[in-house]
Amino acid sequence: MSIPLFLLFLFSLLPFTLSLNQDGLYLYHFKLSLDDPDSSLSSWNPRHLTPCSWAGVSCDSSNTSVTHLDLSNTNIAGPFSASLLCRLPNLSFISLFNNSINHTLPLDISSCHSLIHLDLSQNLLTGSLPHTLSLLPNLKYLDLTGNNFSGPIPDSFGSFQKLEVISLVYNLLEGTIPASLGNVTTLKMLNLSYNPFFPGRIPPEIGNLTNLEVLWLTQCNLVGTIPDSLGNLKKLKDLDLAFNNLYGSIPSSLTELTSVNQIELYNNSLSGELPRGMSNLTALRLLDASMNHLTGTIPDELCRLPLESLNLYENRFEGELPESIANSPNLYELRLFGNRLTGKLPANLGKNSPLRWLDVSTNQFWGGIPASLCDHGQLEELLMIHNLFSGEIPASLGMCQSLTRVRLGFNRLSGEVPAGIWGLPHVYLLELVDNSFSGSISRTIAGAGNLSLLILSKNNFSGMIPDEIGWLENLEAFSGSDNNFSGSLPDSIVNLGQLGTLDLHNNKLSGELPKGIRTWRKLNELNLANNEIHGKIPDEIGSLSVLNFLDLSQNQLYGKIPRGLQNLKLNQLNLSYNRLSGQLPSLLAKNMYRTSFLGNPGLCGDLKGLCDGRDEEKTAGYVWLLRAIFIIATLVFVVGVVWFYFKYRNFKNARRAIDKSKWTLMSFHKLGFSEDEILNCLDDDNEIGSGSSGKVYKVVLSNGEAVAVKKLWGGVVKDVESGDYEKGYVQDNAFDAEVETLGKIRHKNIVKLWCCCTTRDCKLLVYEYMPNGSLGDLLHSSKGGLLDWPTRYKIAVDAAEGLSYLHHDCVPAIVHRDVKSSNILLDGDFGARVADFGVAKVVETTAKGAKSMSVIAGSCGYIAPEYAYTLRVNEKSDIYSFGVVILELVTGRRPVEPEFGEKDLVKWVCTTLDQKGVDHVVDSRLDSCFKEETCKVLNIGLMCTCPLPINRPAMRRVVKMLQEVGTDNNQTKPAAKKNGKLSPYYYDDGSDHGSVA
Ligand SMILES: *[C@@H]1O[C@H](CO)[C@@H](O)[C@H](O)[C@H]1NC(C)=O
Numbered sequence: 001m002s003i004p005l006f007l008l009f010l011f012s013l014l015p016f017t018l019s020l021n022q023d024g025l026y027l028y029h030f031k032l033s034l035d036d037p038d039s040s041l042s043s044w045n046p047r048h049l050t051p052c053s054w055a056g057v058s059c060d061s062s063n064t065s066v067t068h069l070d071l072s073n074t075n076i077a078g079p080f081s082a083s084l085l086c087r088l089p090n091l092s093f094i095s096l097f098n099n100s101i102n103h104t105l106p107l108d109i110s111s112c113h114s115l116i117h118l119d120l121s122q123n124l125l126t127g128s129l130p131h132t133l134s135l136l137p138n139l140k141y142l143d144l145t146g147n148n149f150s151g152p153i154p155d156s157f158g159s160f161q162k163l164e165v166i167s168l169v170y171n172l173l174e175g176t177i178p179a180s181l182g183n184v185t186t187l188k189m190l191n192l193s194y195n196p197f198f199p200g201r202i203p204p205e206i207g208n209l210t211n212l213e214v215l216w217l218t219q220c221n222l223v224g225t226i227p228d229s230l231g232n233l234k235k236l237k238d239l240d241l242a243f244n245n246l247y248g249s250i251p252s253s254l255t256e257l258t259s260v261n262q263i264e265l266y267n268n269s270l271s272g273e274l275p276r277g278m279s280n281l282t283a284l285r286l287l288d289a290s291m292n293h294l295t296g297t298i299p300d301e302l303c304r305l306p307l308e309s310l311n312l313y314e315n316r317f318e319g320e321l322p323e324s325i326a327n328s329p330n331l332y333e334l335r336l337f338g339n340r341l342t343g344k345l346p347a348n349l350g351k352n353s354p355l356r357w358l359d360v361s362t363n364q365f366w367g368g369i370p371a372s373l374c375d376h377g378q379l380e381e382l383l384m385i386h387n388l389f390s391g392e393i394p395a396s397l398g399m400c401q402s403l404t405r406v407r408l409g410f411n412r413l414s415g416e417v418p419a420g421i422w423g424l425p426h427v428y429l430l431e432l433v434d435n436s437f438s439g440s441i442s443r444t445i446a447g448a449g450n451l452s453l454l455i456l457s458k459n460n461f462s463g464m465i466p467d468e469i470g471w472l473e474n475l476e477a478f479s480g481s482d483n484n485f486s487g488s489l490p491d492s493i494v495n496l497g498q499l500g501t502l503d504l505h506n507n508k509l510s511g512e513l514p515k516g517i518r519t520w521r522k523l524n525e526l527n528l529a530n531n532e533i534h535g536k537i538p539d540e541i542g543s544l545s546v547l548n549f550l551d552l553s554q555n556q557l558y559g560k561i562p563r564g565l566q567n568l569k570l571n572q573l574n575l576s577y578n579r580l581s582g583q584l585p586s587l588l589a590k591n592m593y594r595t596s597f598l599g600n601p602g603l604c605g606d607l608k609g610l611c612d613g614r615d616e617e618k619t620a621g622y623v624w625l626l627r628a629i630f631i632i633a634t635l636v637f638v639v640g641v642v643w644f645y646f647k648y649r650n651f652k653n654a655r656r657a658i659d660k661s662k663w664t665l666m667s668f669h670k671l672g673f674s675e676d677e678i679l680n681c682l683d684d685d686n687e688i689g690s691g692s693s694g695k696v697y698k699v700v701l702s703n704g705e706a707v708a709v710k711k712l713w714g715g716v717v718k719d720v721e722s723g724d725y726e727k728g729y730v731q732d733n734a735f736d737a738e739v740e741t742l743g744k745i746r747h748k749n750i751v752k753l754w755c756c757c758t759t760r761d762c763k764l765l766v767y768e769y770m771p772n773g774s775l776g777d778l779l780h781s782s783k784g785g786l787l788d789w790p791t792r793y794k795i796a797v798d799a800a801e802g803l804s805y806l807h808h809d810c811v812p813a814i815v816h817r818d819v820k821s822s823n824i825l826l827d828g829d830f831g832a833r834v835a836d837f838g839v840a841k842v843v844e845t846t847a848k849g850a851k852s853m854s855v856i857a858g859s860c861g862y863i864a865p866e867y868a869y870t871l872r873v874n875e876k877s878d879i880y881s882f883g884v885v886i887l888e889l890v891t892g893r894r895p896v897e898p899e900f901g902e903k904d905l906v907k908w909v910c911t912t913l914d915q916k917g918v919d920h921v922v923d924s925r926l927d928s929c930f931k932e933e934t935c936k937v938l939n940i941g942l943m944c945t946c947p948l949p950i951n952r953p954a955m956r957r958v959v960k961m962l963q964e965v966g967t968d969n970n971q972t973k974p975a976a977k978k979n980g981k982l983s984p985y986y987y988d989d990g991s992d993h994g995s996v997a
Contacts, residue, residue, distance in 0.1 A: 023059075023066045023088050024051035030084045035100075040074035058093075065090045072097035072119070079103040080120065086112040092138070095119040102126070105144075110135040121145035121167070129168075131156040138162060145169040145191070152176075153192075158183040167191035169216070176200030177220065182208040188235075193218035196948045199245070201225075207232045218264075219243040221950055226270075231256040240264040242288070243950070247271065250289070255280045262286035266311065270294060279304050290314055290335070298341075300324060309333040313359065317341055321365075328353050332378065337361040348372050350379065359383040361407070369393060369413075374400035385409045385431070393418055401425060409433035409455065423447030428474070431455040438462065446471050453967075457481040457503070464488075465504075470495040477501040477967075481527070484508055488533075494519050505529040505551065512536075518543045525549040529574065532556060537575075542567050546929050548790055553577050561585060561603070569927070571790055576600065584610060673701045675757050678709055678766060698769060706769035707754060739765070745810065749802030751825055751835040772830060775799075775885075776822030780894055784923075789930035791830050792889045796937060797962045798832035799824045803882055804955040806834070807875045815874060819881035820862045820895070821888050861895025861904045865947050876949035879958065883944025890938045892923030906945045909938075936965040 020028065024046070031041050043055045051066060052059035058068035066088045077100035085091060092114045101120060104127030112118075115136050121143045128151035133142065140162050149171040157166075158180025165188060173195040181190065182205025190209065193216050202222055206215065207229025213236060222244035230239070231253025239257065242264045249272030250265065257263075260281055266288045273296030274289070287302070288311040297319035298312065308330045320343030321336070331353040337360060344367030345360065351372040357380060358373065365387040371394035373379055379400050389411040397403070398420020406421070409431045416439030417432065423444035424430075430448075433455045440463025445451075452474045462484040469478070470492020478496075481503050488511020493502075499520055505527045512535030513528075523544050534556035541547070542564015550565075551574040560582035561575065573588075577599035584597060584605025597603055597610060604611040681699040688708070689696040697709045739756045746752075757764040772778065775795060779787060787795075806814040816823075816834065823836045864880035884895050887905050900908040912920050922934050940961050946952050953961065 019049050020046050021050050021064060023064070024048065026084045026087050027051045027054070027057065027066065027069075030081055033081050033084070034076045034078040036074075036076050038075045040071070040076060060090060067091060068093040070095045071099065074099060076100065077102065080105060080109075080125070082106045082109045082112065086115075090114050092116040096123065097143075098122040100124050104128075105130050105133075105149075107132050109133060112136060113138070115139055117141040119143040120147065123147050125149060127151075129154055129157075129173075133157070134159045134163075136160075140164045140186075143167045144171065146171075148172055150174065153178055153181075155180050157181060160184045160186070162186055164211075165189040168195065170194045172196060174198060177203055177217075179203035179205045182206055185209060185211060187212055189214040189216075191216040192220055193240070195220060196950070197221045199223045202227055202230075202241070202246075204229045206230065210234065212236055213259075214238045216240045217244070219950060222246055224248075226251055226254070226265075228253045230254060233257060235259050237261045237283075241268065242266045244268050249273070250275050250294075252277060257281060259283055262288075264288045265292065266290040268292050272296075274299055274302070276301075278302055281305060285309070285330070287311070298322060298325075298336075303328055306330050311335045312339070314338040319343070321345065321360075325349070326352060330354075332356040335359045336363065337383065339363050341365060344368070345370050351375050354378045356402075357381045360387065362386040364388060366390065369397070369408075371396045373397065374402070378402055381405045383407045384411065387411050389413055391415070393421060395420070397421060398424075403427050404450075405429045407431040408435065411435050413437060415439075417442075419444045426450050429453045429455075432459060433479070434458040436460055440464065441466055441469070443468050445469060448472060450474060452476045452498070455479045456483065459483055461485060465490055465493075467492050469493060472496065474498055476522075477503075479503040480507070481505045482507075487511065489514050491515070497521060499523055501525040503527040504531070507531050509533055513538055517541065520544055521546070523547055527551045528555065530554040534558070536560075537562055537580075539564055541565060544568065546927075548572070550574070561588070561597075569788060571788070673703065673705075673707070675755075675764075677701055678707070678757070678764065682709065682711060682764075706771075708767045708769045710765040710767065712763045712765065742814075745805075747802060747805045748831075749798045749833050750805065751833045767835070770825035770833065770835075771828050772826035774822040774835075775824040775826060775832065776820065776888075778826065779821060779888060779892065784892055785925040787830075789926050789934060792926075793933065793937065793962075793966065795824065795826070795830065795832040796886055796889055797959070797966070799834055799885065800882065800955065800959045800962055802832070802834035803878060804959045807878070807955045813875065816878045816881075818859060818862075819878050819885065820859050821885050824885065859895075864949065866949055874949075875955065876952050879944050879952045879955060880946075880949075882955070882958070883941045883952070886937060886941030886944060890923065890934055890941060891921055892925060909942070933965050937962065940965075 028044060028046050031044050041055065043053070044051070050059065050064055051057050052063050056069060056071045056074070057066055059065055060067050067090050069085070069091060070093065072095045080096070080101050080103070083106070085094065086108065091112065093116060095117070097119050101123035102125065105120070105125055107130045109130055110132035113136070116138050118139065118141065122145065125144070125147040127149065129149050131154035133139070134156045139160065142163060142165065145167045146169070149168070150173065152175025153168065153173060155178050158178060163184050164186055167189065169191050174197060176198055177192060177200060182203060185208060187209050188211050190212060191214065197220050199221050201224035202217065204227040207227060210232060212233050215233070215236060216238065218240050222241065224246065225248035226241065226246055228251045231251065236257050237259055239260060246268040247270060250270055252275040254263070255275050255277035258280060261283050262285060267290070270289065270292040271294065274294065276299065278299060279301035282305065284305045285307060286309040287307065288309070290311045290313045292315055294312070294315040294317060296317065298317055298321060300322040302310065303322050303324035307328050310331065311333065313335045314337070317339040318341065321341055323346045325331070326346035326349045329352055332355055334355070335357065341363040343365065345365060347370055349355070349370045349372060354376040355373060356378045359381065361383050362385070366389060368391035369384070369389060373382065374397055377400070380402055382403060383405065385407045390413060392415035393408070393413065395418045398418035401424065403424050404426050406427055406429065410433065412435065414436040417437055419442040422442045423446065425447055427448060428450045430451060431453065434457070437459040438461065440461060443466045445466060446468035451472050453476060455477070457479045460483065461480065464487035465485055467490040470490060475496050476498050477500055479501060485504060485507040486509065489509060491514050494514050494516040497519055500522050501524060503525060506529070509528065509531040510533065513533060515538065517538060518540045524546050526547060527549065529551040530553070532555065536559035537552065537557055539562045542562055545568070547568050548570060549572045550570055551572065553574040553576045555578050557578040557580060559580065561580055561584060563585045566585045566587040573593055573596045575597055576595065579602065580597070580600040581602030582604070584603060584607065586606070589606040594607055597605070597607060678699055682697050686697040686699060687695055688698045695711050697711065698706055699709050700706045743753050743756070751770065752768040754766040754768065756766065778784065803816065803819065806816060818836060823834065824832050825835045826832055862881040862884045864877040866877065884905060887909050888895065891905070891909065893905060895905045903911070909921055918935055918938070921938065922931070926934060940958060944952050944958060
């Protein structure tokens, strides 16, 4: 503000200024610069003598000079006017926390000489951090959390004189953490988490901050090792380095942090063992080193610490869990899933501490379930799936009223389930799948008012299903397949209005299907195959509008097929091997149902295997004649074709004789064909596609099987560095090595590479043939509407699993580099497989050799934004591209469309969501009853397409999230608030590998 203007302003206030003092005038002017929609500043009356009675204002003892200004949470908006506020000579405290202060923080903030405490967190400030802040001689507290500051942290921040607290969490800061911060030895708290810094190391100079109590550097794009010097931080209470790319081992110097309460190192790439000497950490209450590559055993000495929470899941720990862990007096959270731990759980685990969450899933633990787990009555989650536990469930757990989530599946447990377990009032998931439990479901299940998922498949349960099951109004899935349940389904079962899945196949159920099933409005899957159910299929079945999977095969059902079935959109329909009769409703006579009705001798209709319904005897004579004519005609034709084939082959062989001698074959599977057979069929009329790297042919082999053959040519590749176009010659060695890796891959969601034939300048890759073509072709053609939501969802899960395999299970990891919908192929049942991976990379290797990774790969609309500033390609760019595929599935739109203008699909989805809402984004061809799931999947797509690579979830996590959409439909988990800090990580058990399905 220039002086003349300011004077002008004073004159304009002249009527008031006769009374209000100087500080008051400045503040009143500040008020006028703000928007105050809630009238929070209504008490700021210019007729007062001093501002000392105004809301949020405090003065010194003489009651004239303003010292404190606290306008937090007042909903004010507008700029931060340092030119006014800094004129208050004694103002030492400013808090404008949680408002809409916008614009930049001006450089003249440095004129606030008296300022000690400055809190501008949770506002809308932008621009760079003023380097002049460090000139404030008395500043002790600086909190700028939750704004939109960008650019680097100024080096000058190393010259603060008295600063004790600095928090810059949740901004858009770039650059790296300046080493000069190590000079601010007065610092007690250094919080820089959740900024998109460039990859950088933790400056070892941080170790000079010997007064530091909190070091919070979550998601700061840190790389390299943890510096030894951090061990000097003797006063440190909270060390949080989670969600970075730190590697190397945990330095043993960290055991010198004698004051530390919590150490969080999760989600890095740390390796090696936990350091010895941790018993020095006598104040440690929380240790979370999950999701790293740590090895070795869990040291006994950890158990001597006053630990409350120990999370070491998804590492590579081995050996037994120390017995003494059961003596920890405070332990309430123990998560060890996804390791290689063995031995028994300590027999008195839970006896000495208020255990609340226990997850030991996916290890090799054996022995019994400790009876004392719930001795303190606090146990909520008991997750033990995928181990070798045996024996019975202890009766004590049947009295554990606090339980909410019980997963004991995939073990060797046996005996009867204690009656109390069935009726636990808060349990919403009871999963006992794949054990050897026996006995029946107790009537006490009536008490399980919260139960929504009851998964009992693959056990030896027997007896009737009790009537009380119909009381469970929240039940969404009941899977009891592969047991010995008998008797008829209880009539009450039709009361289950939330039921989505009822799967009781492979049991001994008898009786008729219950009456009144139209109440099953949400039923999606009904599988009662292979039982002894008789009677008719009720007509009401046609009113189950979301039913998608219906299998009643291998029962004793008779009567007609209800016409209403025609109205349903069934992906799977199986009524085979019953005693159904009458005429098949005409709309069901589709090819996709060609095996659905077999084995019903009385059933007639227009499908193969059914009686054709006309009077057969009359026509029998004609049929015989027709058949004879047909056979003769076929014989003539075949002889002709064979003759022609041999002629033609000789001709071709002659033509190709020279070429073929140079072919070398590399095969990865036992082949039922020879390379000749393929070479002879590469004609233009077999061509089914053509891409940047070559043409694709469909070849039907002599054994009747089809394969897809990709013929690569040395294409013209743009060399990014030189900008030249040059001929890309295939580097034979690299290509062979790569192809060999790919050939070894066996995964259900990855297209199989049968073999590869090579010459000097041409290569053939022989893949399995995928009859439904590519997702891209199907989705974006007029047939896109035929892909209903369950199919699209399954495609997403399949493709995610394939990519996850490439990223996480292949050594070395394989980056696809060209994930797009046209590289996701569909088999006969619309199972999706990822194709064309890695090969692109080899093919595009230029003559200069090892620069393959610097060549821009990928397709328009799918390329991750980081390509703009780095040519380094990693898994995260695949995840971005996969996110685009998810958006395609949800919106039905192409990654780039003229309608989007400058934008690509990702930007279009974001802006349309903001401006018009989700209904304008989702493909209008999708059934609205799947809206909830569609939205969840859309969210996953948006997470994958986060502009910052580090914020994209790993592929393994994507798979889990997608599967959760399909299983826990109603259990959306809120982002866990961790120790009062907002953490984007969702706590869930490592056991969600789709086993609920
Ligand atoms: C800042 O907020 C004020 C008050 O709401 C508004 O009028 C102004 O346009 C905003 N300025 C910027 C740069 O966003």
